[in-house]
Amino acid sequence: xxxxxxxxxxxxxxxxxxxxxxxxxxxxxxxxxxxxxxxxxxxxxxxxxxxxxxxxxxxxxxxxxxxxxxxxxxxxxxxxxxxxxxxxxxxxxxxxxxxxxxxxxxxxxxxxxxxxxxxxxxxxxxxxxxxxxxxxxxxxxxxxxxxxxxxxxxxxxxxxxxxxxxxxxxxxxxxxxxxxxxxxxxxxxxxxxxxxxxxxxxxxxxxxxxxxxxxxxxxxxxxxxxxxxxxxxxxxxxxxxxxxxxxxxxxxxxxxxxxxxxxxxxxxxxxxxxxxxxxxxxxxxxxxxxxxxxxxxxxxxxxxxxxxxxxxxxxxxxxxxxxxxxx
Amino acid sequence: xxxxxxxxxxxxxxxxxxxxxxxxxxxxxxxxxxxxxxxxxxxxxxxxxxxxxxxxxxxxxxxxxxxxxxxxxxxxxxxxxxxxxxxxxxxxxxxxxxxxxxxxxxxxxxxxxxxxxxxxxxxxxxxxxxxxxxxxxxxxxxxxxxxxxxxxxxxxxxxxxxxxxxxxxxxxxxxxxxxxxxxxxxxxxxxxxxxxxxxxxxxxxxxxxxxxxxxxxxxxxxxxxxxxxxxxxxxxxxxxxxxxxxxxxxxxxxxxxxxxxxxxxxxxxxxxxxxxxxxxxxxxxxxxxxxxxxxxxxxxxxxxxxxxxxxxxxxxxxxxxxxxxxxxxxxxx
Ligand SMILES: Nc1ncnc2c1ncn2[C@@H]1O[C@H](COP(=O)(O)OP(=O)(O)OP(=O)(O)O)[C@@H](O)[C@H]1O
Ligand SMILES: Nc1ncnc2c1ncn2[C@@H]1O[C@H](COP(=O)(O)OP(=O)(O)OP(=O)(O)O)[C@@H](O)[C@H]1O
Ligand SMILES: [Mg+2]
Ligand SMILES: [Mg+2]
Numbered sequence: 001x002x003x004x005x006x007x008x009x010x011x012x013x014x015x016x017x018x019x020x021x022x023x024x025x026x027x028x029x030x031x032x033x034x035x036x037x038x039x040x041x042x043x044x045x046x047x048x049x050x051x052x053x054x055x056x057x058x059x060x061x062x063x064x065x066x067x068x069x070x071x072x073x074x075x076x077x078x079x080x081x082x083x084x085x086x087x088x089x090x091x092x093x094x095x096x097x098x099x100x101x102x103x104x105x106x107x108x109x110x111x112x113x114x115x116x117x118x119x120x121x122x123x124x125x126x127x128x129x130x131x132x133x134x135x136x137x138x139x140x141x142x143x144x145x146x147x148x149x150x151x152x153x154x155x156x157x158x159x160x161x162x163x164x165x166x167x168x169x170x171x172x173x174x175x176x177x178x179x180x181x182x183x184x185x186x187x188x189x190x191x192x193x194x195x196x197x198x199x200x201x202x203x204x205x206x207x208x209x210x211x212x213x214x215x216x217x218x219x220x221x222x223x224x225x226x227x228x229x230x231x232x233x234x235x236x237x238x239x240x241x242x243x244x245x246x247x248x249x250x251x252x253x254x255x256x257x258x259x260x261x262x263x264x265x266x267x268x269x270x271x272x273x274x275x276x277x278x279x280x281x282x283x284x285x286x287x288x289x290x291x292x293x294x295x296x297x298x299x300x301x302x303x304x305x306x307x308x309x310x311x312x313x314x315x316x317x318x319x320x321x322x323x324x325x326x327x
Numbered sequence: 328x329x330x331x332x333x334x335x336x337x338x339x340x341x342x343x344x345x346x347x348x349x350x351x352x353x354x355x356x357x358x359x360x361x362x363x364x365x366x367x368x369x370x371x372x373x374x375x376x377x378x379x380x381x382x383x384x385x386x387x388x389x390x391x392x393x394x395x396x397x398x399x400x401x402x403x404x405x406x407x408x409x410x411x412x413x414x415x416x417x418x419x420x421x422x423x424x425x426x427x428x429x430x431x432x433x434x435x436x437x438x439x440x441x442x443x444x445x446x447x448x449x450x451x452x453x454x455x456x457x458x459x460x461x462x463x464x465x466x467x468x469x470x471x472x473x474x475x476x477x478x479x480x481x482x483x484x485x486x487x488x489x490x491x492x493x494x495x496x497x498x499x500x501x502x503x504x505x506x507x508x509x510x511x512x513x514x515x516x517x518x519x520x521x522x523x524x525x526x527x528x529x530x531x532x533x534x535x536x537x538x539x540x541x542x543x544x545x546x547x548x549x550x551x552x553x554x555x556x557x558x559x560x561x562x563x564x565x566x567x568x569x570x571x572x573x574x575x576x577x578x579x580x581x582x583x584x585x586x587x588x589x590x591x592x593x594x595x596x597x598x599x600x601x602x603x604x605x606x607x608x609x610x611x612x613x614x615x616x617x618x619x620x621x622x623x624x625x626x627x628x629x630x631x632x633x634x635x636x637x638x639x640x641x642x643x644x645x646x647x648x649x650x651x652x653x654x655x656x657x658x659x660x
Contacts, residue, residue, distance in 0.1 A: 042513045043484075143601045158377070159602065187376035187540065189599045192584040196598060214514065217586030221593075240590045258518035259588055260547035262570065268525070269547065271518035275483045 002074065003030035004208050005054065005093075005176055010068035012046075012053045015061075018280030022066065024049050025232040028306075031176060036202055036209040038219040038240070040255075041229035042276050047212045048098060050229075051178045055095050056085050072176075091121050093176040094169035096162075098184070098212075104153040104161060110137075111149025114168050121172040136167040141193045159190045166194060173205055180212045195222060216259060220244055228252050231276060231287040234306065238313040248315040250292045286318070294319055331502060331534050332365040332388070337397035337407075339380075339387045343607065355606045357383040359558035360397075362633065367501075370528065370535040372549030372566070374542060374581070376603055379555040381538045385504040388536065389421050390414060401502070419449050422495035426507035428487035432479040438465070438490055439475040445497045464493040468523060485516035489523070496527065502534045509544060521548060542585050546570055551639075554578045557614040558606055560633065564640040574642045577615050613645065621646065 012024040024046040031037050039047050052058050053065050056077060070077040072092060080088065089095070097103045105113060114133040115126065124132070130149065137145035140163040153161055162185060169177060179198065183191040199222065201207045211222060219226055219240065226243045228236040228251065236249040247253045257270035274291040283289055289299040298318055307324045309315045340354040358380045365371045373381050386392040388399055390406055399406045401420065409417060425431040432441055442461045446452055452460065462472040468489040479487055488508060495503055508524070509517040525548065527533060539545050545552055546566055553563040554575065562575040573579045580597040587594065599618045604610055610617050616626040623645060631643045 042515065141600065157602065187603075188542075188584040189376065189580060190602070191586075192596055192598050193600075195586070196596075215586065216514070216588040220588045220590040221586040244588065244590050255515055256588070258515045260518075260521070260543040262543045262546060262582075262585060262587060266547055269518040269522055271522060272515035273519075275485060275516065276513075 003032050004073060005031040005210075006069075006071045007050070007054065008069045008071075010050065010053060010070065011066040012049050012058065012063060013066045014049075014063045016279060018278075021279045023063075023232055023279060024053065026068075027229070027232075027234055029227050029234065029237070031208050031210055033175075033208055034202065034206045035224045036199075036211055036222055038223035038226040039210060039212045039229065040214060040216065040219055040226060042231075043214070044276060045229045046232045047229060048180055051095065051180055051210065051212060054178065055089060055093065056080070057089075057095075087121075090117060090172050090174065092174055093178060094172065094174040095178040096165050096169045096180060096182045098180045103165060106153050108152075109149065110151055110153065110156070110164055114149070114164070114171060117168045118171045132171070133167075136171050137164070139170075140164070140167045140197060141190075142167075159186045162186055163190075163194065166197065170197075170201060174207065176208045176210065177201070178210045178212070181214070182211075183218070184213070184215075191218075198222070216256065228255075231282065233287065233316065234314075235288065235316045236314065237306075238310075242310070242313055246310075248309050248313065248320060249288075249317050250294050250319070251288045254291075254293075286316075329367050330364050331367040331402060332536075333398070333400040334364070334388065335362050335398040335400070336360050337362070337384065337387060337399065338395045339383050339392060340395045353607055356558050356609055357606055358387060359609070361555075361558075361560045363553060363560065363563055365502075365534055365536065366550075367534055368528070368532045369550040370537050370548050372537045372539065372545035372552040373555060374540060374545050374552060375555035376540065376581075378603060378606060380558040380606070381540075381555060382506050384555070385423065385506050385536060385538055389418070389423055389504055391423070416449075419445075419498040420500050421502045421504070422498070422500040424488075424491050424495050424503060424505045424508045426510050428484060428491045428511070429479060431491055432487060432494075434479055437476050437478055438470075438482075441479075441490060441494055442475075442497055445494065449498055460497070464497060467496065467527070468493045469519075483516075484512050485520060488512060488520050492520075492523065492527070496531070499531070500533070502536070504536045504538070506538045507540070508537075510539065510541065517544070524548065542582060554581065557604065557609050559614060559643065560641075561615065561644065562640075562642045564642075565638075568638070568640060574636060574640065574647060575615075575644050576619050576621050576646070580618075580620070613643075 007027060007029045010024055010027045011022050013020055014023050027050055041047055054070055065078060111133050115129040118129045118132055133149055134145045137148055142148050142160060142163055183194050198209060202209055223240045225239050227234055230251050236252050247256055254272040260269060272291050277283060285301050286299045286304050289295050296318060304316050304318050306314045306316045307320050309320045309323060337358055338360050339358040340356050342351045343353040344350060345352045375381055387394045394407050439461055442464055443457055446457050446460055465472045470489055509520050537548050549566050551565050552569050553560050556577050562578045573582050580599050583597045601618050604617060612628045613626040613631050616622040625645050631645045631648060633641060633643045635641050636647050
């Protein structure tokens with residue numbers, strides 16, 4: 001089946017203190033209809049920049065997509081006009097941003113902000129939009145929606161603001177929802193409400209969701225497939241069960257082993273030594289090599305490609321060169 | 328084991344004032360009467376949702392915030408009533424590690440200066456001894472002493488947290504309040520820091536109050552766990568028993584809401600409705616009754632007692648008070 005969204009060999013550059021760097025360096029991924037795709041990886045590995053590239057919301061002047069392609073239902077997003085992009089955002093793809101505080105406008109009432117989003121994409125009257133806005137707030141678990149529509153962002157808690165953002169993102173029933181750490185700032189009990197809501201959206205409306213998170217618990221409970229990123233690249237991709245049962249990349253293995261468990265007893269956690277390389281100090285070979293317990297000579301000198309290591313399972317690591325299966 | 332810290336009915340209210348004359352119109356009941364003990368060498372974990380009073384508790388214990396009421400007995404001395412001058416000397420016993428290692432380090436100081444500062448202010452060491460101690464501290468937390476002349480921004484998040492830990496250890500404290508020390512770190516780095524904290528605890532028989540909203544982290548590091556809701560402790564139990572069989576309905580909900588990193592495990596979740604009420608107007612009776620799936624009439628009016636249920640397990644919930652009285656009655660006959 002043709003994927004809804006296809007990112008192919010994406011390179012996104014930023015002007016930084018260290019000069020022009022590829023913060024996303026050859027990322028490819030696909031989002032199929034109705035699936036929840038998880039994107040995980042260490043802070044700074046390029047998850048948000050990948051999604052901002054898709055939305056064409058990269059900070060101008062300091063960043064750009066340097067090469068690669070992004071297609072939405074076969075249409076080239078990189079070639080879309082500004083007005084076509086505005087239509088796309090909200091109607092076809094909605095995004096929930098990592099920082100809810102900065103993405104609501106402080107001077108407008110909550111209700112007006114939801115209604116604006118609704119009326120931009122749907123042909124309904126102001127009155128109908130308000131009723132719909134209240135209904136959306138109720139859906140995201142806000143307890144007194146009739147009064148919240150007339151309040152300003154600063155009057156709401158962080159959790160409520162994030163739910164308002166989700167209400168706005170879901171209002172127009174987009175085909176794709178990109179959720180960038182949608183619950184990181186929230187408490188677990190509120191997080192559970194939001195995740196249920198997203199799952200409901202996927203099940204009832206067939207929405208495809210790209211869920212960016214660093215929480216492997218959320219990945220396990222929510223996602224169908226997972227992309228693991230490290231230092232601007234995809235290092236592993238597979239279905240969620242295989243990832244947790246049979247992780248291939250040493251980084252994925254290390255990550256899973258570092259998790260404190262809720263069941264059983266652990267005296268010591270396994271950890272990955274060292275830290276993520278700085279953008280301007282990327283190793284010439286495999287980017288994970290300096291921290292890798294399985295490092296071989298070739299890992300330091302040449303760059304590994306993404307290999308097919310099993311059916312629907314890819315991994316960027318020399319360990320699997322011999323086992324590669326033809327795709 | 329002996330008790331290092333005994334907290335009796337600790338209260339911290341923040342007054343809310345209005346108008347030109349700053350008339351007090353109310354109070355944020357951030358910490359509203361909590362009591363617990365910490366044994367020497369143990370880690371007491373504190374969990375609970377944002378705003379429930381975890382940080383305020385930690386700060387009031389160290390008197391970074393002045394408690395409104397209550398006793399904090401440290402080795403038998405009531406810190407809450409200690410005169411300022413004596414408190415200063417006493418403080419070397421108690422330190423704090425913060426969530427955001429970046430914000431808690433002076434950006435214009437080198438690591439050397441950061442670590443020297445407490446040694447110079449509180450100790451009476453010679454210059455060479457200070458230098459030696461800084462080297463020792465850096466090695467202790469796994470940093471290279473060659474990096475002592477660098478500034479905080481030249482370090483990664485995990486390394487900065489190590490600097491924060493080294494600073495807390497400088498004066499050989501007995502007790503450290505750790506306020507979300509690994510929350511800002513990536514999982515792979517978080518594991519490094521947690522292991523380090525556990526090692527150091529054993530090496531120096533440290534006692535920790537470990538604040539976190541991450542239950543699996545708390546489970547890993549703690550001997551006992553206290554659960555807070557709206558300024559009150561609702562449950563406090565040994566780690567093993569609280570995770571095996573949570574008692575308070577809030578603890579149950581909290582635990583069931585944690586996503587398990589295993590796609591094969593699908594758990595029944597207790598999804599709580601609504602938000603945490605404001606600490607300015609906490610509900611009457613049991614503060615949790617507005618969200619409690621098993622609330623009874625009595626919960627709306629009567630504050631449940633903080634009492635021991637069984638083997639070192641304390642809980643504040645009417646469900647258990649009833650059982651308790653029934654049992655007591657039973658044993659009378
Ligand atoms: N506005 C910016 N200016 C300069 N560099 C940036 C900017 N935004 C992102 N970067 C750099 O791009 C890289 C990727 O950042 P990105 O925000 O995509 O990371 P992330 O994977 O989303 O991390 P996190 O988990 O912390 O959100 C980082 O090294 C970051 O420093
Ligand atoms: N200086 C202050 N003045 C007024 N209210 C305060 C002050 N400090 C904290 N509070 C309030 O006290 C309550 C408890 O805050 P506290 O920071 O202890 O919560 P917490 O459990 O540490 O939350 P988090 O998990 O978000 O860190 C909150 O309602 C907070 O708004
Ligand atoms: Mg991000
Ligand atoms: Mg806090």
